[in-house]
Amino acid sequence: MSVQIVRFTAPAERVPEVEEAIRHLFAAVEEAGPAGIEYTAARVGDGPEFLLTLRLPDGAANPLLGIRAAGEFRSRVADWAGAPVPPQTLHVLRRYAR
Secondary structure, eight states: OEEEEEEEEOOGGGHHHHHHHHHHHHHHHHHHOOSSOEEEEEEETTTTEEEEEEEEOTTOOOGGGGOHHHHHHHHHHHHHHTSOOOOEEOOOOOOOOO
C-alpha cells in the first residue's frame, strides 16, 4: 500500500472556496470511478488547514492524473497555500483495522 498526502493552509477567507473546489474535485472523481483507491479530503480542526490523502495498492499508477478536475485542483493548491505543495509519501509504520 502506498499513501500520498498533500497538506496545506489557505487564508481563512478562502476556506469556503477551497471547500467548494474539494466538492467539485470529488464529484469528478466519483464520476470517473477509479477502482482500488481510497481518497480523502479533510479540514484540520476549525482552522484553514487541509489534508488530502490518497491510498493506492503497491505499484499502482495514480488514476487521479487522468482526471481533469484533479489536475485543476492541484494547480490551485499553490495559489491557496502561497507556494507549491508537492505530494509527500506517508510512511505507515503500523495500522490496525478490523
